[in-house]
Amino acid sequence: MSYPAHAALAPSGAASRRSFVRSAEAQRRLHELVPGGAHTYARGSDQYPENMAPVIARGVGARVEDLDGNWFVEYGMGLRAVTLGYGFAPVVEAVSAAARDGVNFSRPTVWELRAAERFLEQVPGADMVKFAKNGSDVTTAAIKLARSATGRDLVAVCGTQPFFSTDDWFIGTTQMTAGIPQAQRDLTVSFRYNDLDSVRALLDAHPGQIAALILEQATATAEPAPGFLEGLRELADLHGFVLVFDEMITGMRWAAGGAQSVYGVRPDLSTWGKALGNGFSVSALAGRRDLMDQGGLNTDGSRPFLLSTTHGAETTGLAAYLAVADAYAERDVVGLMESQGAKLRDALVSAASEAGLADHVTIMGRPSCLVFGTRDHEGNPSQAFRTLFIQEMLERGVLGQSLVISAAHTDEDLDLTVDAARGALAVYARAVDAGTTDGLLRGRPVAPAMREYAAPRRLPDTSAGDADRQEG
Template identity: 85%
Template structure:
């Protein structure tokens, strides 16, 4: 069994003796809806993303498991919206954060933590010459866009329309189904292109000659790898046209490699943005890139300065201490390799269970081993939100909390075994629904709804509605629930 520091193995999945119940969690969720818009602070964590009455409210985590208000211990995937790669309560990180906090969290001048974290991060990321830290991903992606606009004197931003999410700020949210309140002038400043389609990039540039300041994308996603020459082609187009090439490493950074996907694929961006696993769940993000671009927001410039990430909490010590401790863990062991090994073990187990149940065409596992997602299809072979919700329901009853199968280095062989056992049980119910041609009578409540939708009330989608992939819906057709992270 894979053993992980910070995990004692004492967290026992409670559903071994019977189905889980979520009575206290449901009551707490109702109260949250009275106090917090949407009932959660991130759309991906909303109760509408889970089977009705089965949205656990969590009280603690240990390794790859979490406990809810009803005392259920659940094997968790996609931990912290993919931010936790080393496990909940990972002792070296938690201890480093506690030590930093005891010495003071925030000062009127830079702390030594800022120097140490900058040196460590830049040594880790090839091609990055300067870095500035913040607290969440939207801060740094928006800062990258601002730098690009200042440096180029242009106004348009090009986003990859076949990828999920880049920012909570208007320049991106204007492109989604939740664009209410954003002036048309903002919407007109964002244009799009398609992943792995250089012709769509060229057409976009031809349609807006000399106006595109920045092009932003993830180099890869859970289900899509870059086609040969695609990233290299973007680099050539950026050099030729003069736009700033930005790679979003929120998910790929620390999960594809410690140096990010750019170190895997060998294409260096002008700027890159980081977050999530950078602090194993602690709040820290980073904007990194070429010194001449970064200095547009610094003191060593003769040009008009950009107001760049001047935040009260951007360099508080606990987040930077977490970053350094995470970097130590990645230097001391092959964290990415551990995730890939356990992910392949999980993939093989789930695919075997689906094949043995005769449901290999209805439950599919996709993506990089360190970032697996699953797809659910109905009796007609169509992607189905109702069948997805039924699958989530049955996994929860059997002790598995899984909007995806995104693994961590804390998932042990036993965690994977328990997950596969839960999948076997869930597929028995899934198969009955397929035979009946409907989830009626088996799914308790409404199907999950797209996280980013124009109207608040979740629609009771018919079987066969919705999208396949990670999360419970789509962002303007992009397919994700990791919204606002």
């Protein structure tokens, strides 16, 4: 795309010591008014170098402007929700048109019918769909349906994946357990990704007690081993638990039909969000008719309360989804992210190698969902070195906790990113040579988003982590 003049970036090869004065003042005020200073932990100021947490004023394409007038090429846009770019005109126009006709009524709207028909065409393995506003709504609804259908209480989550819900059934498995009854925490057990034996061990330890098993089919850094997903399907059929695939990130990033269409394994239920609306609020629960219709009017059994909310089907979110689906039908959005991501990965791997840092700064993941890893002078994962890299990229006009790309990232954006990385790597190399980030890192290291104490007593490594995995 062609950016307007106001979105231009300063040369990125040398650090410019950008001013963050207005952003810092706005952040201080946010901390006075909003717990944590942000509405998502992954967006918190503790996730960025000290006094370098931009407060965003606007975005266009793959670039954002902060309150100080700094423009950045951004990655991981909207916590991976934005695949078409900020201000993508067809989506904005569709949402505006829907809003003019009214956003919420006392009866279903035609938008609900259009969106349901379109989604079930997009995900042919699903029989029914129900829309909501965020990912936690639909993952929790999936667990409720599974418990209702099986009459069982236990839920098995993939313990080596970062996030599934803000609700107690999952948050009780994290470090942030304050306020969650032990009885609730005891109802969730965990298994390991790509480890069928760990699933079998759970089934042996809790025979006939597991209602649902939920996981992401793949992540930025891990693909399913041959036979793993197929093995889960067989175990679900044999033991009677409900197999739930979380498509929050993979849906419309791995493929329009989700990772299930890539790997060819059909879940009983799947949960969707993020890219469905290009940043607008819309999520979906989809799956087998017999499971979904428990919450409908065609059941003789006791009905679970299924996603009955005031704003679940307001028109702008559904209009956004339909416009996104049109954009995916008109061009190969996933293919574009894959090709641009591959170009970025290859260029950054080359830059790290040229700087002598191939073993210290690593680029990992599917091209459409890249992350970077950071290691210190001894080759150990390091939060301090991660923060130094983010700091130097920010100074050179690149904002991102990851390298997760969108279809709006142009070749110019990639060139600016690689140029910024070369400058950042030069500083990183100095830290490796010195054996410390002291004198180079201005402030404290970033902290893990999900942690028990606000001032962490230690900093678990998340140098190649999924800080932006959250879906509230």
